[in-house]
Amino acid sequence: CTDDLDTTPTDDDTTSAEQFLDSPEAYKQLLAGIYANFALPGQTNAVTSSITGIDAGSGVFTRALWYMQELSADAAIWSYENDPGVAGIQRNTWTDSNSFVLGMWSRMAQSVAFANDFLRQTEGVTSSEVPEIASFRAEARFLRSLAYYYFIDLYGKAPFVDENSAVDPTFQPPQAERQQLFDFIESEVQAFMGDLPDAGQNEYGRADKGAAMMLLAKLYLNAEVYLGTPRYDDCVSICNDIIATGAYSLNPVYAHNFTGDNYLSQELIFTFISDATSSQSYGGMTIILNGEVGNLENNSAAIGVGGFGGALRMKAQHSAIINTAASGDRNTIISANRPANVTDIADRTTGYVVEKFTNNTSTGEPSASNLFADTDFPLFRYADVYLMYAEAVERGATIGGASKTQAADYINELRVRANAPQITINDLSLDFILDERVRELFWEGHRRQDLIRFDKYTGGTFNWDWKGNSRTGTAISNNLRVYPIPAQSIGTNPNLKQNQGY
Amino acid sequence: TVTEKATGTPLPGASVVVKGTTNGTQTDFDGNYIINANTGDILVFSYVGFKTIELSVNTNVINVSLEDDLNxxxxxxxxxxxxxxxxxxxxxxxxxxxxxxxxxxxxxxxxxxxxxxxxxxxxxxxxxxxxxxxxxxxxxxxxxxxxxxxxxxxxxxxxxxxxxxxxxxxxxxxxxxxxxxxxxxxxxxxxxxxxxxxxxxxxxxxxxxxxxxVNYDVTTGYNTVADRIDVFSADEFRNQINQRQPLIANELGSANTDWQDEIFETQFSVNHSISASGSLFGAIPARLSVGYNRQPGTLKTSNFERATYSLALNPSLFDEHLRINLNANYSREDNRFAGAGNIGAALRFDPTQPVLDPSNPFGGFFQYIDGNGNRRANAPTNPVANLLQVRNFGNVDRFYGRAEFDYKLHFFPDMRAVVQLGYDKSNGEGTNITDPISINGFNANTGIGDPQQNNNSAFESIRENTQLNAYLVYNKEVGNLGLEITGGYDYQKFVRSDFGTNNLNAFNPTEPDNAEAIDVVLASFFGRANFDIANKYLLTLTYRRDGSSRFTDDFRWGNFPAAAFAWKINEEGFLKDSQTVSNLKLRLGWGITGQQDINAGSLVNAFQSTLGLSSNVAQYVFGVTPIVTALPNYRNPLLKWEETTQYNAGIDFGLFDQRLSGSIDVFRKESKDLLVNSPVADGANFSNSGAQNIGKLSSEGIELTVEGDVVRNDNFNWNLSFNTTFLNREIDQLPLGADINVGGRAGGTGGTIQVWREGENPSSFFVYKQLYDTAGEPIEGAFQDLDGNGIINASDRYIKGNADAFATMGLRSTNTYKNFDFSFTLRASLGNEVYNNVSSANAYYSLLNGNGFPSNVPTTVTTTNFINQNSQIINSDIYVEDGSFLKMDNINLGYTFNELANTEASLRVWTGVQNVFIISDYSGLDPEIPSGNGIDGAIYPRPRTFLLGANLSF
Missing domain, CATH: 2.170.130.10 (TonB-dependent receptor, plug domain)
Incomplete structure (x- = not known):
């Protein structure tokens, strides 16, 4: 009877890879898993996470990214500081034991591990067996590169694993620094680009050449920060390539990029999807939507969700940039009955609320849920290509006839679409572009990265409410430009060396 | 008639002798006897194994019940x-x-x-x-x-x-x-x-x-909720709102509602049990029992009903060579579950609002609505409505039983062969339904009764447990040496599956899902040898070899040896005839045991390389098509047993013919290779943590038990028994020596209040050190900078106590006076700390404004006067309190009527109180936290029950 000890899974939701990968559709499910790991906490439901050390919703990539890019800067305040980790992020007092610092790091490393496993499982699979296999593998490599890009941006280093690494709880991956990761992504994108469908030609939600180019453009734009070496010409060049595909166009209505049916918008280059019935999470979009419902405004119907009673407000320094005529339709701030400054983080009546995103469709129809988002998270948006172009030019790019005139034209395209006054070439300056980025892209997860690139994040040249844990803001140390390596991650992997100053 | 006192069974063959003569007789099969004696003679009734009784003759019929003298x-x-x-x-x-x-x-x-x-x-x-x-x-x-x-x-x-x-x-x-x-x-x-x-x-x-x-037992109980968590009364609350949250004072109502009174109610419970035992066909000893128990909970709508049927057949065949024990049980459990979360909701709900509002569209309960009759955003919901408008039923049919064949070999009577077959199967099913017109069914976009919003789901659940074991026992006495050797094989298999529907009101294109847990199979070989040398020295050697399907081939089998030695000191010459010492035994034991019960009910074995498929709500959409995703699960092929080595030394003692007896045990347990869900290096596997055999834990303690007859005479007996345990647990090793935050608490998402740290108790509270002003009042948000780096952050947390008691005690007192009996039990726990999560998550003034609605808070807020809360304040050591307690669990008084109507029937009637009192300094409801982890969320209060019962036996 001891043979009975060899049990095998009997549940149809659990299977060995060999059994499962009998069918070609299975590869698509495996690929979808890697995508899902950027949008969901796990495979069970909205409150069950595949990583530990952080609350399930907080550990969703889009939410952790949003907190680490927006809450940590002048963009937003989260009212409920009894959520672990929040106070550290939005007061710039995070430590290596902050749960978001850990959650993001672990989530990204897990995405890399999933992509690696996909590449192992699909090694040698031919297109006659699985017609789309070349694109599948390229997409997995894109997602792996995307994860490493966020390691570069947020932490400056990563545990390096690829498809040749061991899967073993005792294996300790080596550490890779920014240069190595940057080179890896650059060479990877060049290698897999040819296998991706052309821009706009893949199924919605999946990566195509446009998404891969956008990733490179972001890397090049920030190369001076990451490596100390400017790559603005490369940035302009790749922006030109994206524009030249003709696959993207500005949505005639700015707001339709942020509705429950924003998958219809030709402006979104790459998104992480939300679905109120089949893909539920407390990730970035659910949090932003519910957070937008103010405790005084009773604006549930407009946002299309019940709301969390005033969870999110904008800090005064951010709303001051947006709450002007220069924003046009892009100004979705509600300021009535509220002071602009967040004088008290727990007092949800201070600081303006925002109605940028809605769970209703572009025609005002409600979604299937009063809680979970239908709205997709716009990770890469075409408008950003114009702004990156303009910034790279302003920073000295000259390649291929890059010109300030073109830059101003691009920005005016954004402004005309938003019914905002147009600018002239003389208005262009780095400070102007930084502010225009806020007006166009606020609350889309870019702010911390932008401020660092303009040298306004650390130090005291630009202060905001609660910066450095001070009501009116105070200077913070330069080492805060990257987050610390999580204590738990160093504990499990001595190859990792803590960032300077932590 | 001569009967056995404990059971009332007639005693055949008992001896009845007129004292001082040879005039005697024996009772017949029915325990009857006839003897010639004169008034004033003394009759001596005796039977082996029973206490002898002497009675003087004064009537023609003398019925005697003999008390068993089993030491x-x-x-x-x-x-x-x-x-x-x-x-x-x-x-x-x-x-x-x-x-x-x-x-x-x-x-x-x-x-x-x-x-x-x-x-x-x-x-x-x-x-x-x-x-x-x-x-x-x-x-x-x-x-x-x-x-x-x-x-x-x-x-x-x-x-x-x-x-x-x-x-x-x-x-x-x-x-x-x-x-x-x-x-x-x-x-x-x-x-x-x-x-x-x-x-x-x-x-x-x-x-x-x-x-x-035949025995019939009935108990009725009147269950009351003895205590409430103190919140502001309606009038106090009005003052608080007017004073602190004037902006929302317009939301106050005119009612005076104690929401805890509204969700709790007193309830009658009843328990009937009837059993009959006797000989079937004059040959098969049998017992049949039927029980019925109905326990409505003190939280409205909660209910537990149980019917049990049990049959035991215990025939012996072949001149007692083959003993058969058959046992079959069927039980039916019917439950209605009430959401315990409503206890917390009732603490918070505005006491100035009424329970009912006939004009309210959501079923006539008060709910927050706007002028159009729509549910107001962010509004709390009426906890009474939440209870009454939700029906969550579950019922379980369970069959369990076993067949045991114990055969003493005819040709070799020193050897017995025992075969046991066991089976245990539960079928559970239930439904969770919310009233369509309840507030939960409201959708801001579609109005009242949106079927998508309402819960209407059903589930089925199966647990099956099959066992076969067979063993041989060899028993022999050779001169001074007694020997018993047992050896056998045991096989057990556990099967589990669960089926649950999605919301049946909402069309869902995908089928509901059946979750089949992976079978768990255990196969074992075991042996035991007992040696008894000169009735003084006892030696037991045990060995078991276990295989578990939870582990890979390489780590599947574990060996578990044990040895014990006992010395019956009282059998030594110098004590053998002692009138004082009736028992004195020294015991020494050592053994290794294991733990393989990890991730019970998991669909996967962590050692296997598996893929998981996502649920219907965790798909990913490509184009417009939701796709069930597949991802590799965390795996660890190196998993194996936890292993615990335990040492025990004990002394059993008895004095004055066991009138005073007891034992003392000292023990130490060391567990290693603990199965801990602990961090792994990022990127090396498919999660940042998973099951690993890392870590060591030890516990040591002293146990003392004393029991004695304080008074023992014909009419009055008083027996006291007391036990106490001193226990200390400590984590000796953790993965990489790193702390692990545990002990999830309410208030904010994902917060923890406890820590696993090397050298500390595993239920240690991990808190910030509260600072106080000169008046001794706590300063909100001010904590001691323990690491002195100028900022207060996670590295300033320290350990304040733990949830374990350093000593627990139990005392039972039993008195009998003639036909009266009286007993009570006391229990004490000393040194256990409790984290008052009810206060920490709720007792701060800004919570009076709950999303724009007046909301109540516990009155413990008046001791801290905290305005706000954050992830540090909620972890303040001010919320860790001494949870030591003394409880009286039971007190009972009974009276027994013997020989009812001149038959052997007896009737005992009794009354009592359960959960009589709690003596404790703890500011919350009850310092005994059901989970055992010492974190007090709003617990379901234990009812104080007034009891009346009767036991009839004939």
Whole structure:
């Protein structure tokens, strides 16, 4: 009877890879898993996470990214500081034991591990067996590169694993620094680009050449920060390539990029999807939507969700940039009955609320849920290509006839679409572009990265409410430009060396 | 007639002699006798094993009931795959028999022994029929199962209940239980090998008897909620809102509602049990029992009903060579579950609002609505409506039983062969339905009664447990040496599946899902040798080899040896004839046991390389098509058992013919290779943590039990029994030596209040050190900068106490005076800390404004005067309180009418109170936290029950 000890899974939701990968559709499910790991906490439901050390919703990539890019800067305040980790992020007092610092790091490393496993499982699979296999593998490599890009941006280093690494709880991956990761992504994108469908030609939600180019453009734009070496010409060049595909166009209505049916918008280059019935999470979009419902405004119907009673407000320094005529339709701030400054983080009546995103469709129809988002998270948006172009030019790019005139034209395209006054070439300056980025892209997860690139994040040249844990803001140390390596991650992997100053 | 006192059974063959003469006779088959004697003569009634009684003759009919004279030391103690006597036990084994059981409204079996035994704690919530956290010597594990193995008549069961059931022991009628044996140390429990690290509780059910006895037992209870969590009354609340939150004062109502009064109610419970035992066809001793128990909970709508049927057949064949024990039980459990979350909601709901509002569209309950009759955003919902408009039913049919064949070989009577077959299957099913017009059915976009918003789902659940074991026992006495050798094989298989629908009101294109857990199979070989040398020295050697399907081939088999030695000092020459010392025994034990119960009910074995498929709500959309995703699961092919080595030294003593007896045990347990869900290097696997065998935990303690007859005479007896346990647990090693935050608490998402740290107790509270002003008032948000780096952050947390008691005590007092009996039990716990999560998550003034609606807070806020809360304040040490307590669990008074209407029938009527009082400094409701982790969320209060009962036996 001891043979009975060899049990095998009997549940149809659990299977060995060999059994499962009998069918070609299975590869698509495996690929979808890697995508899902950027949008969901796990495979069970909205409150069950595949990583530990952080609350399930907080550990969703889009939410952790949003907190680490927006809450940590002048963009937003989260009212409920009894959520672990929040106070550290939005007061710039995070430590290596902050749960978001850990959650993001672990989530990204897990995405890399999933992509690696996909590449192992699909090694040698031919297109006659699985017609789309070349694109599948390229997409997995894109997602792996995307994860490493966020390691570069947020932490400056990563545990390096690829498809040749061991899967073993005792294996300790080596550490890779920014240069190595940057080179890896650059060479990877060049290698897999040819296998991706052309821009706009893949199924919605999946990566195509446009998404891969956008990733490179972001890397090049920030190369001076990451490596100390400017790559603005490369940035302009790749922006030109994206524009030249003709696959993207500005949505005639700015707001339709942020509705429950924003998958219809030709402006979104790459998104992480939300679905109120089949893909539920407390990730970035659910949090932003519910957070937008103010405790005084009773604006549930407009946002299309019940709301969390005033969870999110904008800090005064951010709303001051947006709450002007220069924003046009892009100004979705509600300021009535509220002071602009967040004088008290727990007092949800201070600081303006925002109605940028809605769970209703572009025609005002409600979604299937009063809680979970239908709205997709716009990770890469075409408008950003114009702004990156303009910034790279302003920073000295000259390649291929890059010109300030073109830059101003691009920005005016954004402004005309938003019914905002147009600018002239003389208005262009780095400070102007930084502010225009806020007006166009606020609350889309870019702010911390932008401020660092303009040298306004650390130090005291630009202060905001609660910066450095001070009501009116105070200077913070330069080492805060990257987050610390999580204590738990160093504990499990001595190859990792803590960032300077932590 | 001469009868047996304990059971009323007639005693055939008892001797009746006129004192001082040879004039005597014996009772016949029915216990009757006839003797010629004169008035004034003294008759001597005697029977082997019973106390002799002398009575003077004054009437023609003298009925006598003889009391059994079995010395307690001769009581049979069931151990794994066999039995022994108290006198000959070598391990730390405690038997609790029916006469020692707690009395009162005992719904679940484990409560019969709560507080009765040193080293055993039983912690039950107030919900009717709910399960208990049972710990023997504190448990040996960190994140694997810490509950003892429970064995019912030789069949080990799991703690894994079928959906719809309250707990694994909820379907057993406590009246069917004959005794418990608690195997505490490894030398006793190692015969159960890989499942024995947390001790073993063996439950033996009642068997058939040859003479006809009928017993009817009824208990009725009046269940009340003794205490409430203090919140502001309606008028106090109005003042608070007007003063502190004037902006929302316009939301105040004019009612005066105590929401806790509204959600709790007093309830009558009833428990009937009837049993009959006798000889079927004059040959087969049999027992049949039927029980019915109805326990409405004190939280409105919660209810527990149970019907049990039990049949035992115990025939002997071939001149007693083949003994057969057949036991079949069926039980039906019907539950209605009330959302315990409504207790917390009732604390918070505005006391100035009424319960009912006939004009309210959501079923006539008060709810927050706007001018159009729509639900207002962010508004709290009426907890009474939440209870009454939700019906969550679950019922479970359970069959369990076993067949045991115990054959003494005809040609070799020194050898017995025993075969046992066991089976236990539960079928649970239930529905969760919300009234369509309840506020939950409101959708801002579609209005009232949106079927998508309402819960209407059903589930089914199956648990199956099959066992076969067979063993041989060889028994021989050669001169001074007694020898018993046992060896056998045991096979057990657990099957589990669950089926649940999605919301049946909402069309869903995908099918509901059936979750089939991977089967768990255990196969074992075991052996035991007992040596008895000169009736002075006892030696027990045990060995078990266990295989578990939970581990890979390389780590599948574990070996679990144990040895115990006992020296019956009182049998030595210098004590043998002592009039004072009736028993003195030294016991030494050592053994290794294991723990393999990781991720119970998991769909996967972590050692296997598997893929998981996502649920319907965790798909990913490509284009417009949701796709069920597939991802590799965390894997660890190196997983193996936890291993616990335990040392035990004990002394049993008895004085004055056992009038005073007791035992002292000292033990130390060391667990290694703990199965801890702990971090792994990022990127190396498919999660940032997973099950690994890393870590060490040790516990040590002292147990003391004393029992004595304080007064013993014809009319008045007073027996006291007392036990106490001193226990200390400590984590010796963690993965990489790193702290692990544990102990999830309410208030914010994902917060924890406890820590696992090397050198500390595993239930240690991890808090900030509150600062106080010169007046001694706490300063909100001010904490001591323990690491002195100028900022207050996570590295300023320190450990303040833990949830373990350093000492627990139990005391039982029993008096009989003539036909009266009186008893009470007391239980104490000293040094356990409690984290008051009710206060920490709710007691701050800004919470008076709950999303724009006036909301109540506990009045403990007036002791801190905190305005706000954040992730540091909520972890302040001000919320960690001393939870030491003294409780009176039961007090009972009974009167027995013997020889009713001149028959052998007897009737006992009794009355009592359960959960009589709690003495504690703790500011919350009850410092005894059901989960055992010391974190007090709003607990389901344990009812104070006034009891009236009767027991008729004939």
């Amino acid at each position: 307690k030391l001769d009581e049979v103690v069931v151990i794994g795959y066999g039995s022994t006597t108290v006198r000959d036990a070598t391990g730390s084994v405690t038997a609790v028999t029916s006469e020692d059981f707690n009395q009162g409204n005992m719904v679940t079996a484990e409560n019969l022994l709560n507080g009765r035994t040193a080293g055993v704690t039983v912690n039950t919530s107030g919900a009717p029929g709910s399960g208990s956290t049972i710990r023997i010597r504190g448990g040996a594990s960190l994140s694997a199962n810490n509950s003892p193995l429970i064995v019912i008549d030789g069949l080990p069961i799991t703690n894994d209940t079928a959906g719809g059931s309250r707990s694994i022991l909820a379907s057993i009628n406590p009246n069917d239980i004959e005794s418990f044996s608690i195997l505490k140390d490894a030398s006793a429990s190692a015969i159960y090998g890989s499942r024995a690290s947390n001790g073993v509780i063996i439950i033996t059910t009642k068997k058939g008897k040859s003479s006809l006895r």
